[in-house]
Amino acid sequence: MAPRSRTTLGDDNPIEEKRRGMGGGGAEAVSSSMTPWGRDDPNEEKIGGPQAVASSTAPRRRVALGADGRPLDGVMRGELLRNLKHGDGSIYTSNSYWARVYRLYDTSESEMDNILLVVGPELIGERGAILVNDIPVPSLFKSIMNPLFSHTAAYPRTAHILTKVTSACLESMMMTVPYDSCMPNWRVCKRHAYRTMMQIFSLKLAYTSSYVGGPVQLYGYVAVRDLLNPMRNYVFNRTRNDPLVVEHDGFIQMSGPKRGIRMQAPVLIEFNLKIKTGGEEEGDDQQVIDGVAIFGDRISGHARVNTQRMDGDGGSVDIKFAVLERASEATVQVGISEIEKGSCLSLCLAGSYTSPSYVSHGKIQLFDGVITAEASELSRAVVAVARDSKLVVKLKLSQKGGLDIHRCTIFPVEKHGSQSFIFNLGVATVEVMVTWSTMDIPQSLLGPNCFAHEFMASEGVEYVDE
Numbered sequence: 411m412a413p414r415s416r417t418t419l420g421d422d423n424p425i426e427e428k429r430r431g432m433g434g435g436g437a438e439a440v441s442s443s444m445t446p447w448g449r450d451d452p453n454e455e456k457i458g459g460p461q462a463v464a465s466s467t468a469p470r471r472r473v474a475l476g477a478d479g480r481p482l483d484g485v486m487r488g489e490l491l492r493n494l495k496h497g498d499g500s501i502y503t504s505n506s507y508w509a510r511v512y513r514l515y516d517t518s519e520s521e522m523d524n525i526l527l528v529v530g531p532e533l534i535g536e537r538g539a540i541l542v543n544d545i546p547v548p549s550l551f552k553s554i555m556n557p558l559f560s561h562t563a564a565y566p567r568t569a570h571i572l573t574k575v576t577s578a579c580l581e582s583m584m585m586t587v588p589y590d591s592c593m594p595n596w597r598v599c600k601r602h603a604y605r606t607m608m609q610i611f612s613l614k615l616a617y618t619s620s621y622v623g624g625p626v627q628l629y630g631y632v633a634v635r636d637l638l639n640p641m642r643n644y645v646f647n648r649t650r651n652d653p654l655v656v657e658h659d660g661f662i663q664m665s666g667p668k669r670g671i672r673m674q675a676p677v678l679i680e681f682n683l684k685i686k687t688g689g690e691e692e693g694d695d696q697q698v699i700d701g702v703a704i705f706g707d708r709i710s711g712h713a714r715v716n717t718q719r720m721d722g723d724g725g726s727v728d729i730k731f732a733v734l735e736r737a738s739e740a741t742v743q744v745g746i747s748e749i750e751k752g753s754c755l756s757l758c759l760a761g762s763y764t765s766p767s768y769v770s771h772g773k774i775q776l777f778d779g780v781i782t783a784e785a786s787e788l789s790r791a792v793v794a795v796a797r798d799s800k801l802v803v804k805l806k807l808s809q810k811g812g813l814d815i816h817r818c819t820i821f822p823v824e825k826h827g828s829q830s831f832i833f834n835l836g837v838a839t840v841e842v843m844v845t846w847s848t849m850d851i852p853q854s855l856l857g858p859n860c861f862a863h864e865f866m867a868s869e870g871v872e873y874v875d876e
Contacts (some may be wrong), residue, residue: 413676415713422453430712433832435556440549442622447789454729454790460734460737472763473597478705478853485717485719485728486716486717486718486719487720488719489703489704490699490702490720490722491506491508491701491703494506494508494509494701494702494843496700498666501515501744502514502515503515503746505872506873507868507875509781509872510638510730510871510872510873511523511637511640511867511868511871512637512640512678512867513635513823514635514678514680516640518642519633519641519643519644519668521641521723528532530659536538539551540550544636550552550843557705562631562831563638567760580638580669580851580856580857581668582669582670582792583739584669584847585602585826585848585850585851586828586847586855587600587823587826588825588827594657598871599825599848600615601735602825602826602850604735604737604738604796604848604849605673605674605737605850606673606674606735606736606737607733607739607794607849608636608671608672608673608705608731608733608794609732609737609772609794610634610664610671610729610730611730611732611773612664612726612728612729612730612773612775613645613661613664613728613729613730614660614727614730615660615661615727616696616719616727617721617726618685619696619724619725620722621725622778623695624658625655625657625658626655626686627653627654627685628648628653628656628662628685628698629648629650629652629654629686630646630648630681630684631680631682632646632647632679632682632683633645633679633680634671634677634678634679634680635677636671636673636674636675637674637675637864637867638674638851638860638861638862639861640678640857640859640867643667643669644665644666644668644678645666645667646663646664646683647663647665647666652684653686654683662727663775663778664775665748667792669739670737670739671697671701671794673707674702674707674863674864675707675708676705678702678704679702679703679725679729680701681699681701681702681722682699682719683697683698683704683722684696684697684698696724696725696727697723698722699722700723701718701720701722701724703720703856705731710732712734712735712768713732713733713734713735713765713767713796713799714732715730715770715771715772716730716731716732717729717730730772732770732772733792736796736797736798737795737796737797738793738794738795738846738850739794739846740792740793740794740826740844740845741791741792742788742789742790742822742842742844743789743842743843743844743845744777744789744790744840744842745840745843746781746786746839746840747841748781748839749838750837751783753782753809753837754809754840755781755808755837755838756779756782756807756810757777757779757780757805757806757808758805758807758808759776759780759789759803759804759805759842760773760776761801761802761804762774762804763795763796763800763801764800764802765798765800766798767798768798774791774793775790776789776791781838795823797823799823800821800822801818801823802817802819802820802821803818803820803821803823803842803844804816804818805833812837815835817833819831819833820844822847825845825847825848826848828843828845829844829846830842830843
C-alpha cells in the first residue's frame with residue numbers, strides 16, 4: 411500500500427481508527443502448564459519471602475482461558491505489536507502508524523541542560539527562598555544553602571542549578587516555576603491544568619523459557635514513549651556489563667521514569683530485555699522479551715491499579731500501573747546527613763496515595779539500600795499524583811543491632827513549587843523534597859518532536875497500514 415499522510419480530525423480520523431479496538435490484548439484458549447517465576451499473585455503487593463524461581467516451558471503466546479473468558483492464571487495479557495522488534499531491526503524500518511508517529515526509529519532519550527543561575531542576596535526571600543520576579547524558585551537539591559546537599563560546594567554560595575529544555579526532549583520540573591499568567595496567583599493557579607498521567611508501580615520477571623535455579627542477571631531496557639515527546643523515557647536501563655541481579659521474587663528495580671508520563675493519547679512501551687548467560691557474547695544470552703506494547707488512555711478507570719503480563723519469546727514480564735486523571739508530576743528527592751560515625755544503616759522509602767475518593771494499592775519504591783557515612787543525595791524519582799489524593803512517603807531506617815525506625819509524612823498536591831520535610835532520626839537526618847510541576851506545558855516551551863496535542867504528532871507523517 412502506498413504511503414499516506416493524514417492530518418484531519420473528525421469523521422475520517424486516523425488517530426481514532428488506530429485507537430478503536432485497542433485494548434489489553436486478545437487471548438486464544440489453549441492448554442499450558444508453565445511454571446511461574448514467583449508463585450505469588452501478580453495482582454497483589456510484594457510481600458517478600460522465598461518463592462519458586464523455575465520455568466520449564468516456553469511462555470504462552472496464546473493464553474489459557476477459563477469459562478468466563480479470563481486467563482486461568484488470573485493475570486490479564488497485554489499484546490505486543492506485530493512486526494516491531496529490535497533484534498531484526500524492524501522497529502527502526504517499519505512504516506506503520508505506531509512506528510512513524512511515535513518515532514520508534516529515534517533512539518534518543520530524555521536529557522537536560524543545566525544553567526548556572528547566580529542569585530545575589532537581594533533576591534533571597536523569606537526562609538531563604540530564592541526569588542526571581544518575586545516568585546520562589548526551588549533549589550532542586552543543588553544549592554549550597556541546603557546543608558544536606560553541600561556536596562556541590564564547587565558552585566558559588568548563591569548558585570543554583572535550574573533545568574532547561576534541550577532541542578530534543580523534555581525534562582521533569584518543567585512547570586515548577588510559576589508564571590505571571592497563573593491566576594489568581596501561583597499558589598491557587600487556575601491557568602494551568604492537571605493532566606491525565608500514567609504511573610508505573612513495578613516491573614516483575616514472571617516467567618522464563620528455561621529452568622532457572624537461582625537469581626538471574628537481567629539487562630536491556632524498558633522505555634515509555636508518550637506524544638508529549640516521543641523519545642525514550644527509560645523506566646529500566648542496564649547494559650550487559652552492568653546487569654541487574656533479579657532475585658527469586660522476580661521484581662525488577664526500576665530506574666525511572668526521568669519525567670512524568672502524560673496520557674493525552676495512548677503511550678507505547680518498548681521492551682528489550684535479556685538474561686546474561688555464561689557465554690562471552692551477547693548472542694549467547696537469552697532474549698526474554700522484544701517488542702512494543704500499546705497502553706491506551708482509556709484502558710481503565712481513574713486510579714485503578716492494573717497488572718498486565720507481556721509474553722515474549724523467552725519469558726514474560728508483569729507491569730503494574732494506573733491511569734491517573736487530573737494529576738500532577740512530583741519529583742521526589744531524598745538526601746541524608748548527620749550520620750553517626752560507625753553506623754551501619756539501611757534506608758527504605760516508599761510512596762503511596764491516600765484519597766477520600768478511592769483506595770489505592772499501588773506502592774512506589776523511592777529508595778532501598780545501604781547508606782554511606784558522607785552526606786549525599788540518595789535518589790530522585792518522578793511520580794504522578796492525582797488531584798484528589800495526597801502523596802504519602804513512608805520511611806524505614808534499619809540499624810545493625812538496633813530497632814527499626816518507622817516514620818511517615820504526607821504531601822498535598824500542587825501544580826507549582828516545592829515542599830520538604832526533615833526526619834530527625836537521631837542516628838541520621840533524612841530530608842525529602844517534593845517538587846511539583848503540572849504537565850500542562852505551553853507550546854512555547856516545547857522543542858522539536860514535542861506535541862501539545864495528539865493530532866500534531868501525526869501531522870505530515872507518512873505511514874502505511876500493516
